[in-house]
Amino acid sequence: MEVPAGFLAKLWSFLSFLPFFLLLFILGLLKAALVGPAVLGIILIGNSAVIMGLWTAHFVWTYYCVANSQRFHFLAYNFRTKKLGPVLKVVVLVSLPVPLVLWPISGIVGSLLGGVAYGCFAPLLATFEAVGGNVTDKFYHCFVDGCWSTIKVGCTVVQDFTDFCFHSYFSYMDELIETVLPDERPTDIKLSKLPGCLLASLIGLPVDVILITAVALWKSPYMLFKGWKRLLEDLIGREGPFLETVCVPFAGLAIILWPLAVVGGVIGATVSSFFLGLYSGVIVYQEGSLLMGLAYIVSVVSLFDEYANDLLYLREGSCLPRPEYRRNMGPSTERKKLAENHNTDSKNGRENSYRSKLITEKSRTLKWEIQQYKPMQVWDWLFKSCEVNGRILLHDGLITLEDIEECMLKGNCKKLGVQLPAWSILQCLLASGKSNSSGLVISDHEVELTTMNGPRDKVFEWFVGPLLVIKEQLKRVHLDEIEENCLRELVIRCRNEKPEEWDGTEFASSDIVRRAQLQSIIRRLQGIVASMSRIPTFRRRFRNLVKLLYIETLQASASANHMREILKDSRSCIQSEEEKGSDDTLNKEHRTYDNGNVV
Numbered sequence: 001m002e003v004p005a006g007f008l009a010k011l012w013s014f015l016s017f018l019p020f021f022l023l024l025f026i027l028g029l030l031k032a033a034l035v036g037p038a039v040l041g042i043i044l045i046g047n048s049a050v051i052m053g054l055w056t057a058h059f060v061w062t063y064y065c066v067a068n069s070q071r072f073h074f075l076a077y078n079f080r081t082k083k084l085g086p087v088l089k090v091v092v093l094v095s096l097p098v099p100l101v102l103w104p105i106s107g108i109v110g111s112l113l114g115g116v117a118y119g120c121f122a123p124l125l126a127t128f129e130a131v132g133g134n135v136t137d138k139f140y141h142c143f144v145d146g147c148w149s150t151i152k153v154g155c156t157v158v159q160d161f162t163d164f165c166f167h168s169y170f171s172y173m174d175e176l177i178e179t180v181l182p183d184e185r186p187t188d189i190k191l192s193k194l195p196g197c198l199l200a201s202l203i204g205l206p207v208d209v210i211l212i213t214a215v216a217l218w219k220s221p222y223m224l225f226k227g228w229k230r231l232l233e234d235l236i237g238r239e240g241p242f243l244e245t246v247c248v249p250f251a252g253l254a255i256i257l258w259p260l261a262v263v264g265g266v267i268g269a270t271v272s273s274f275f276l277g278l279y280s281g282v283i284v285y286q287e288g289s290l291l292m293g294l295a296y297i298v299s300v301v302s303l304f305d306e307y308a309n310d311l312l313y314l315r316e317g318s319c320l321p322r323p324e325y326r327r328n329m330g331p332s333t334e335r336k337k338l339a340e341n342h343n344t345d346s347k348n349g350r351e352n353s354y355r356s357k358l359i360t361e362k363s364r365t366l367k368w369e370i371q372q373y374k375p376m377q378v379w380d381w382l383f384k385s386c387e388v389n390g391r392i393l394l395h396d397g398l399i400t401l402e403d404i405e406e407c408m409l410k411g412n413c414k415k416l417g418v419q420l421p422a423w424s425i426l427q428c429l430l431a432s433g434k435s436n437s438s439g440l441v442i443s444d445h446e447v448e449l450t451t452m453n454g455p456r457d458k459v460f461e462w463f464v465g466p467l468l469v470i471k472e473q474l475k476r477v478h479l480d481e482i483e484e485n486c487l488r489e490l491v492i493r494c495r496n497e498k499p500e501e502w503d504g505t506e507f508a509s510s511d512i513v514r515r516a517q518l519q520s521i522i523r524r525l526q527g528i529v530a531s532m533s534r535i536p537t538f539r540r541r542f543r544n545l546v547k548l549l550y551i552e553t554l555q556a557s558a559s560a561n562h563m564r565e566i567l568k569d570s571r572s573c574i575q576s577e578e579e580k581g582s583d584d585t586l587n588k589e590h591r592t593y594d595n596g597n598v599v
Contacts, residue, residue: 025253027142028127032120035147039119039154040112046158047111050165051104058169059100065173066092083176085188115154122150128253160536168534193288197281200293204280209273211301216269219308224262226312231255269304276300287327296325378449378460381442383541385424390549393423398492401553408543408550417542422522422529423491429467429525430484433475440467466528473521477514491522 066089084092126146131138231254277297284293302320309315393399399420407413432441439450449464479487490502502515532538 021253024127024131024142025124025256028124028146031123031127031143031146035123035150036116036119039122039150040115042151042154043115043118043157044108044111046155047161048108050158050162051107054165055100055104058103058165061170061173062096062100063093065176066096068177083178083186085186087191087194088186088188091189091194114157118154118157119150122146122153124253126150156540159540163539164534164536167539168536171530171534189285193285196290196293197284200284200290200297201278201281203294204277204297205274206277207297208277208280208300209270212273212276212304213266213270215301215305215308216266219312220262220266222312222314223265224259227258227262228255231258276304283325287325289327292325292327295323299323299325378442378464379537379541382421382424383545385428385442386420386542387545387548389424389427390420390545391552393420393492394549394553398489401550401557404546404550404553407546413539413542413546416546417533417539418526418529419492421532421542422526423488425467425525425529426488426491426522429471429474430479432471440464440471463528463532466524470521470525473517477517487518487522491526 066084123146126149127142129135130141130145135141279300280293280296283296284290287293298320299322302318302322305318305320306316309318390399399416403416407416428440428442432439435441437448437450439448442449494502502519533542
């Protein structure tokens, strides 16, 4: 669509847009009014039932795991080696009632707010997405989209939340009481530093909450009007994110919902201020000085004010004081970093910072942004790879039907849920190392995932960063083809916890150091996958994957049995025909001799 030029053309474009937008908006509100209460009820009642039903178990098991994280003998039971030092254990046991009591309250309130937000906005957004350029029969989809799909997603939210509370939580607790290496030191804190840390946190909590909230409220009118101004300019001129035709309905929706984004920003600043205030106790413990903690309480307000100024394109820096709160940081180090950042911004132009806004110039449409959510793309690749490799492992006999039944029917997926994704990721790491890629080669060697083009997501970085390190380690080991094949098999067959596990295997190398290095790499890879398995969506998607493999295996087994029965029947028929043919031949010969009077 051509961008309108001139005042009259822009005015006509704006006026012709209003009826179209209002009809879609009213239809979206009606769908939200019908679907929203149902979604709210599903999420609120489902999550609340899970929280209250498991709260007693969470309370008792948390105290049990923290208290029994040290080895001692009772009757025939030998409890694990300690992971927490005595001082830290006492501090955790004393402070545990606070989060355990707040957990039901925060969980139910979060479910209420999440149910209201998703139940209202999902049908509304789906109504506007139905007019996209790639959608056929737009009139039908405007009424249908966002109704049943929103209810199904609400049920999925409850399912994932249940998996997190039931499986992920107990997995974390089991890790706390696992046996550790003999040379591993327990995590502990110094008792002499606790009073200063507690005092700094008690001072920083109210001070930072009040000051950061005040700064956020002071900046909120600027955020509201500057955002409206930018959105209206882009809407009327069809510029920036509203250049395409499909973006026009989202323009009006973004203008109406922008105050909610401002309110969300203020609430987010207030919530984060609690943690920023409590972090002053960590500064005191790390630096060993109460004055450093007090300096941090003041500095963090200045840092937040400067961040808000950069976000809203106000004046650079902050007028609030910023004392140094790190001993190992020189007096000009932080100012030097800030100056470098400001110089970089001035070189690239302040317009490049628009990616911090809700609506950016690089984002074409809201629908496009939702589809281009890259962490979900990587997540989809992982499960697709597990599906393909699961069939290969079943064919090679490395995974059996009993393993799938144990996960599918008994719910014990600890073995298969770690080894199959680890095998798939190992395939990716080996292929990426051979291709000399700077990242990870995924999606059938079509996409190269690096730190530059990867998602700007902390959870994503926690998992992919170590994988890139493992890839470089495997590359430096210089594995040959035989060792690679053995390594793939050992990932499935062995737990890789002790060096002696590989003694009875056919691993090509006899170098003890080399084998220890590879075992360490595999253990780390399996640990990363075990952490991935605690993400709520992992268990649901992996269970669907196992169900698919289970059905395919049963069908293949039934087909093989059917073919064996057919072959068996065919052999029986052939044998009976041969016997019948031999009897007929004997009878014919007997009749010939009898007719010829040959006795």
